[in-house]
Amino acid sequence: MNDALPGPQTLPTPAVSAPAGWPAPATPAGEPDDIREVLVDGGRRRAHMHADLSPLRGRQLNVAAVAGALEAHGVDHFLVRGMDDRTPVIGVNEEDRVAALGALEKLGAAGPCYVSQVLPKPPIVSALRDAADPAAWVDLHRARALKMTWFRIDPTEKLVLGAAYGCEIEFWRPDRKADVLRAPRRNRMMPAVSMAGVPVEVGEHRFTRLAAATKPGPRFRTRPEFDHSLPDDIDFPIDVVYTWVDGADPEWQRRRAEVKGEAFHAEAASESRYINRDELKYSLRSLHLNAPWVRNIYIVTDRQRPAWLDLSAGNIFLVNHEDIFPDRSALPTFNSCAIESQLHNIDGLAEHFLYLNDDMFFGRPLAPQTFFLANGNTKFFLSQNRIPIGPITSLDSPVDAMIKNNRRLIEERFGRTLTQGSQHVPYPLRRSILAEIEREFPAEHARTVRSRFRSATDLTITYSLHHYYSFLTGRALPGHVNYGYVQLAVPDLAARLKRAEARRDWDTFCINDAFSTYAQLQQQMAILEPFLEAYFPVPSPYESAGQR
Template sequence: MNNTPVVPQRAGAPSRAADAARSAPVGSAGPDLPALREVLVDGGRRTAHVHADLTPILGRRLNVDAVSGALDEHGVDYFLVRGMDDRTPVIGVSEVDRLAALSALEKLGGVETCYVSQVLPRPPIVGGLTDASEAPAWTELYAAQAIKLTWFRADPTLKLILGPAYGCEIEFWKPDRAAGLLRSPRPNRMMRAVALDGTPVQVDEHRLTRLASPAKWHPPRRSRAEFDRLLPDDIDFPIDVVYTWVDGADPQWQQRRAGVRGESLHAEAASESRYINRDELKFSLRSLHLNAPWVRNIYIVTDHQRPAWLDLSAGNIFLVNHDEIFAAPDALPTFNSCAIESQLHRIDGLAEHFLYLNDDMFFGRPLAPQTFFLANGNTKFFLSQNRIPLGEKTELDSPVDAMIKNNRALIEKRFGRTLTQGSQHVPYPLRRSILAEIEREFPVEHEATMRSRFRSADDLTITYSLHHYYAFLTGRALPGRVNYGYVQLAVPDLEARLRRAEARRDWDTFCINDAYSTFAQLQHQMTILEPFMEAYFPVPSPYELRISG
């Protein structure tokens, strides 16, 4: 997300950018929150606008507003273009209006704290930014085919900084009067020419960036009719998110669990760390809010529990209790995630397409829904490099390996194919109809999993493995790729790994998992993990109660 990363720092420690900001405020919007702060980015000092509820898509919108407002004020015709990068807005202007547009933008640079750079032709110095308030900065741009105005925008902690990746690009389209066309100086995602005398139209934002949701209202943008069309890879169906969550420290939950006699066949399955609540859900929701704004509804499946910090007033987040979705009420209570996952398709109101997340999964940077789904409705899946041993189950198998072997038996019987890989711990793209079909196709094994109160070597693992292979072998899924990170908490170099993740921020998704830690290790891990989470996801989501005072 931080596409212009702050200088690497110890996880949880104040950044040099924050130190500089405290010592050198540039402007003020009130007694408590400076409007402008100085930040250290890529080794240089920049002036950043501070926003309390900053998100990547908000930064994109603010930059579009600034540029389009300046062009409107000076009577310059323009249109939003569907650019190649979903983060970077692009505005087209006729070459005929070049001088008027540059004059308007130079005036904007004089009153706004922002930076200007040449985009096309590509300059010899990559990313060279110049203060847009300095007149000489514009003298080299009067022949450029495309330029960029960049605002640095930061949250109040200065941990989230949006820079050039969200800057607004202005490109100059050349009139071709013989053909009656305006021709683009470079490729875009739609077309290289529009009608010379075309009438401007208002276009929904999701036509211009895949980060916007077609299910949510956003102010329309001035564009051309040529860009107001669905492409073959555009996704216009709703996508929801489902979490399963438990607070293992809840005394009532512990009492329910103690009252149920179950057997665990593997030490990992009985580990108390599987139920430890480190508020991962809060930070996972922050990552969702920041990096997947196209999600429609969020469902948290739980056993009559509610995080103390959770705010349901946003209108698109819902708590779902186990007894609302289980086909057999006498299978409850259950403490088996596989059993709970077998019933997710029964959530009332759930979209056909949804992402299933454990609360230790996070979106690391802005992602389009095409990361997980195809526009024809098919899902993607992400196989791990680990191989599941051939042969029957043994006592040496981990619970996951044993369950995948159960899946393997069903896939071999149904399709004659032998699966040997599990999945990466990334958000799982799922379809309700396929989950229901699996229940009908394998009723005995499916019901046995639903009735298994604790993880068992006889369970199926449906969301992690079976859905993906079944969907693939029935022509409804394809392998996908993500830049994925996995951090096991019980490692000696945990702090170094998290420091690397915070500094580079190059993971699409990542998982922070634990199954083996002792209580003493858990206490130490929290001193490292909590500051990392606050640094990586500093902006509260709409799903958190705000503490006033």
């Protein structure tokens, strides 16, 4: 099972009962069962529309529909820990096949639904048939596993959840000599379960890594054999930290000009290259859709707040610079390296967290194992760029100069020469290691903290130093993501974004804010905003009602 999962496609659930505490399989109360026809993979499918759709929500709805139908017909069943985080799997005793197929056929007739054979593997893989057609079930009476698929879409019809999230039903063979039920194929845990086992209800995190053990959620009927933690299961909380600034804010520009000793001209400021693209709003949407296991979100800012931001969800917080800088004389600061050096001072921050700029996005559903190991160690993602050997020169970019400062510390401490930076992906960090770096390199760290603007003497800690220091002290390993990088100042920007939206094969991607004229930025906005809205059409809980 891969850590990175293919994303949803772009372009009323059956009214059955579900066990207490499970998500209702029907559309939300008071919302009509809106059926739309959508084009998917060159074919037209009838789909259920949901205003609150997400990959995890779609999975929950499909489990509830199948489990509810089996329960309503008295068919014993249990959830299985399958090989794909998106696809739920339910096990049924082979001796209950006739009753189970009868319940599922009735479920398929209740609304737009599709059925397909999974095992034995059919000649045409994933050939979906209308589950309301009795003929579709004729060939399934000997199938060892089949799948029920509901297509689910958001109101814009841009987010489409299809067969990857369909619920698979396996028929487990009784072995009375061994007193077990044997699985028809491999799963992540057990080849067999006891025939005499008493069903238990366990948390959703036992069956998909998209759900977090540390967050409340539905509970599922399973067998005791599946209620165990595996060596790679992550059960610690993971937070997210953003640093954000509205560079078009005149008050922020005024403060910046005063610190630099420059005159502030309102007219010039209004024509500056700063333009608010609301990347943070779409980055939060990507987080809500594709990393639902995140616990808390902290937005570090200089007394600013996005106009659309709603903090009522209870797990998102604004953090001012004054809250994390013990040395207030270092403020105000306009140096991102200085701000990043203080992130470990955020009150309530988890030991493990992801640090993002607002131009970073989760492109498709990801497991936390993409970024962390279950033993608490972090992963890091090196870029292919190489940093020139030698002292800092006037030819070095600001980032290269700062990495050379990191290099000197690493060479002095570990005798290793770093030559690569990091990819612009969410940075997995540990709070304790950031604090340790501050203690181990006090002079260099303090110099960075007191540098109000980027300087050639700065350290770049979150981008580079944390990862190498963690690796060389045995607390990090190289990782891999399918990473996309979008440079705005290119002539074929529209074509690149269109290709990215169609493929949706990036785990994460970054939209780089390269220098452009004000007129160019306005032109880019006309292309970028529709792309972000199409890629992340579902509002997050962190947007005000008016924005939604």
